[in-house]
Amino acid sequence: MPAPDCFRQEEIPVQGPEDGEVLLKTHYISVDPYLRGRMREGKSYMAAFNPGEPMRSGAIAEVVESRNPVFTTGEYVTGMLTWSEYQTSSSDGLIKVDPDVAPLSAYLGILGMPGLTAYLGLIEIGRPQSGETLVVSGAAGAVGIVAGQIGKILGCKVVGIAGSEEKTQMLKADFGFDAAINYKNTSNIRKAVGEMCPSGVDVYFDNVGGEISDGVIMNINKFARIIICGAISQYNETRMPTGPRLQSVLLANSALMKGFLVNDYTEKFPHATGQLTHWLLEGTLKNKETVIEGFENLPGAFIGLFEGTNKGKMLVKV
Ligand code: NAP
Numbered sequence: 001m002p003a004p005d006c007f008r009q010e011e012i013p014v015q016g017p018e019d020g021e022v023l024l025k026t027h028y029i030s031v032d033p034y035l036r037g038r039m040r041e042g043k044s045y046m047a048a049f050n051p052g053e054p055m056r057s058g059a060i061a062e063v064v065e066s067r068n069p070v071f072t073t074g075e076y077v078t079g080m081l082t083w084s085e086y087q088t089s090s091s092d093g094l095i096k097v098d099p100d101v102a103p104l105s106a107y108l109g110i111l112g113m114p115g116l117t118a119y120l121g122l123i124e125i126g127r128p129q130s131g132e133t134l135v136v137s138g139a140a141g142a143v144g145i146v147a148g149q150i151g152k153i154l155g156c157k158v159v160g161i162a163g164s165e166e167k168t169q170m171l172k173a174d175f176g177f178d179a180a181i182n183y184k185n186t187s188n189i190r191k192a193v194g195e196m197c198p199s200g201v202d203v204y205f206d207n208v209g210g211e212i213s214d215g216v217i218m219n220i221n222k223f224a225r226i227i228i229c230g231a232i233s234q235y236n237e238t239r240m241p242t243g244p245r246l247q248s249v250l251l252a253n254s255a256l257m258k259g260f261l262v263n264d265y266t267e268k269f270p271h272a273t274g275q276l277t278h279w280l281l282e283g284t285l286k287n288k289e290t291v292i293e294g295f296e297n298l299p300g301a302f303i304g305l306f307e308g309t310n311k312g313k314m315l316v317k318v
Contacts, residue, residue, distance in 0.1 A: 138207025189215025288312025
């Protein structure tokens with residue numbers, strides 16, 4: 001488990017922008033579970049952070065000085081930026097965002113990487129059909145809360161799994177989930193999912209892995225689709241735990257279980273963003289964020305992801 005003393009805050013001068021560069025003032029920084037994977041050595045899908053160098057993640061910033069003709073002072077951009085209040089950027093990978101279309105913070109959540117993950121994971125792998133049962137773990141988080149709502153839009157029965165009564169109540173009362181299970185006061189997930197899903201589970205959007213997923217998968221239907229989006233229950237493990245061998249369950253149900261990374265689908269981002277924006281603006285999709293104020297609170301916000309202190313997207317307002 002990362003601790004506050006893993007982080008250090010420093011004051012250093014900011015260099016003015018050179019030709020082609022922009023000077024950025026950071027407004028929002030995204031903290032995300034995958035950053036934990038970059039804090040260890042070994043093979044992963046993204047390079048490990050170098051200890052002593054600034055963390056990087058998705059952020060929203062304002063252009064305060066530009067020596068790049070594409071960007072004008074006062075414009076807002078999103079991109080992978082360092083955790084700093086000001087920074088010069090080569091401008092590579094910066095995308096303009098419009099605060100008149102949606103609040104700036106939404107571009108890091110429902111209209112950003114987590115929203116795209118929910119949409120593309122569900123549509124491309126889950127392929128939910130109206131009338132089917134969708135189970136979402138990590139359901140009250142950034143990805144889960146969008147995945148569950150999309151399931152409802154597509155006509156599914158949606159059951160969420162989350163870590164508190166407050167969260168399960170919120171999912172049902174505010175986000176249209178048909179049922180929700182608090183895994184922290186449920187000793188037998190397999191039985192609880194069976195009770196909430198009497199027709200079985202057709203699609204499982206898995207954000208957490210581990211014992212919760214073992215319990216859900218024991219309830220799958222023939223031709224079920226299991227989307228391996230994340231496995232946060234294992235991100236702080238020092239040894240990989242073993243669980244039930246699932247091959248025979250998958251075989252007997254002709255089920256599909258597929259890992260995916262949202263960046264596998266970059267060519268589909270414009271369409272997916274358009275659909276998410278449309279649903280958000282017409283009110284079919286609701287946004288949920290936990291915004292922590294203050295740059296110095298970045299480590300605490302990040303650690304909070306592993307303690308479940310967020311509802312919806314966890315962000316820091318610099
Ligand atoms: P998030 O769900 O907003 O935040 C993490 C949540 O995980 C916490 O709020 C907490 O909620 C839950 N959690 C923490 N420890 C847990 C544990 N031991 N067991 C069960 N639940 C636990 O984060 P997110 O950004 O939306 O990401 C969700 C998952 O999707 C993560 O696994 C992430 O790595 C993955 N992801 C994958 C992709 C991709 O391309 N494949 C992209 C984005 C995110 P509770 O209170 O419910 O415990």
